[in-house]
Amino acid sequence: MFGNMNAFLYFIQPNHCPPCLLHAISKQMSVKQTVLLVVPKPLGDGNGVKGMVDSGLSEVPEQYVQPPEERIDKLNASTHDNPPIDLSKLDGPQHEQIVEEIARAAETLGFFQVMNHGVPLELLESLKDAANNFFGQPPEKKAVYRKGVSPCPSVKYGTSFVPDKEKALEWKDYISMTYTTDAEALEYWPQECKDVALEYLRTSIKMVRKVVEILIGKLGVTLDDSRIDGLIGSKLVNMNFYPPCPNPELTVGVGRHSDMGMLTVLLQDDIGGLYVKMEEEMDGKRQGDWVEIPAVPGALVINVGDTLQILSNGRYKSAEHRVRTTSTKSRVSIPIFAIPKPTERIGPLPQLVERDGVARYREFIFEEYMNNFFSNVHDGKKSLDFANNI
Template sequence: MAPSFDDGNSLFDFVVRDGNGVKGLVDSGISKVPDQYIQPQQERIDNQNGISHKLPPIDLSKLDGPNHDQVVEEIASAAEKLGFFQVVNHGVPVELLESLKDVAHKFFAQPPEKKAVYCQGVSPSPYVKYGTSFVPEKERALEWKDYINMVYTNDADALNHWPNECKEVALEFLNTSIKMVRKLVEILIGKLEVTVEDSRIDALTGLKMVNMNFYPACPNPDLTVGVGRHSDMGTLTVLLQDGIGGLYVKVEEDIDAGKKGDWIEIPPIPGALVINVGDTLQVVSNGRYKSAEHRVRTTSTQSRVSIPIFTTPKPTEKIGPLPQVVETDGVARYREFAFQEYMNNFFGNAHDGKKSLDFAKLDSA
């Protein structure tokens, strides 16, 4: 019989403070979504409209051949219009991607006490954090998600401090993806028709994190969300989806797949990785590239995993629109700031669409 949570505090303590997470809630035998997870009507995800992103994935191997310029155009166009695209022949072995999904399930299948050792405040490493939802203390409705966040400093620290169940595979995923990220950032900065030193490009991806997200099967997926509306704070995100799906992106301007304001699903493609633009790249490009507002629905049939790599500037890095782009545009749409300020703002508030970008906007923009 499922435990009875007499009030919101007891559920919050069980899920958040004691580290049981949503998985612990589901494993306890609940038959319906608790009130604390029921989203306002306007935040719920209706997946009945059937809108799906039909564009084929971009073949990155063609960057080395006669179709180089065409592929560059495809990448830049996707970054300008939707902020999301999928890539194949990206250099990350498909076998590794399958292993990633396996170790993610293995990590979250552990007893709660094995995962709770990484909760904030008790984790043996400042670079590893296990948690649930996004900012539970600030949210009107909690998100149906557990996660482990692993910050990269160097290979040795990762192998010493990341969880044993997933550290080697997660580290290999990061190391094999970074060359692709570097190439994509070079391409996108190059399409702005500016000259930027290599060190500046490196600085845009100076901090790297691997997350493993777990979305337990949900008794009422229509009432809650796996992740609420948000854009990522960094430069580029690399995401591995499993085959279940549930990732939705908001259309910023009319495209073939939908019109402005629509939410379209990014369907899983075997062997593909999803790339999305973050707030940092929108700021640096002075708004030319769009950080993609996205969200995740839950499923009632089986638990789902996703594994993103977040690439961001280091906290001490100064971020602002590239001067040559501002000169061309005739106006700066964003101010300059230390990235730590942006991180504090981002993690200090619940998900609320692209509101995080307001922190960087100039009043005149």
């Protein structure tokens, strides 16, 4: 019953109520007020956001409507149109120029794109196909990777970031794969994507190491191989799926946040939707403005993470960023997160503290930082508060 004796409330799950039943309900209750509420399919059974969209949603459910201050105003955002940095020139006479471009980008926006990065272009296309194939499976195929039931704790399918704590959910499904060994990946990562995801990781991490060595070198510091191994010793591969949204102006694909690790490598498809917050005035754009990182065919996006900002004593910037949804097409993105080993001690490099005369962040064990990061909702660069030296 709902309201009074002449009003009935029916909860209808999409695709579970045939037209004949709806007709029968409306005919039998024609003298009464009948209210039909379409209830989205449960997210926990593998449907995710995609399952809701496939059910024929015409408007965004209330739990996905972001407060006005969190919504992305595409019309008031500009495009960051700096060309990708050509990494192949590191091996030629323009080496120093490319090093300067990488360092400058890390010091200012914290984001840059690269081309001739060593990851085969056909592999990038295969990755996007693999992501679409995984998320295009029936819900029960994806549900086996849910947290708590996945055959391997390092493989997890989910939706949003911390759903049980978020005031408004993110419009995203994902599969997250933490790398430990090739053998584990080949046994437990999803069949639809494990081979290409593993090859993407192998080829990308070579580039990550090269960029890390360049950025550490520009600080005037030398780290031995074992220390660099520790700083990028853990790797996560995510495949993110953003279904079309009936009201994209009300939602976000990913909320405002910075990444926790050293560097993130991101493959975008051609839809775009990645926005970065300016930390300082640059190229005619004001501090606090949001700029879109355009999708460039064949390019990869690299961004600085919190760990590198801390190590550099604030010289390099882990930019706040977020993702917009779209009403027209689904979008996929595949990031690799290069993060420290859990036991690695993180803090400003001693040479920089001596040079700067201050340690802007405290020291900690990375596992502590990681636990804090995954225990809280996305909230800009608030994750860095954990390391503030106060």
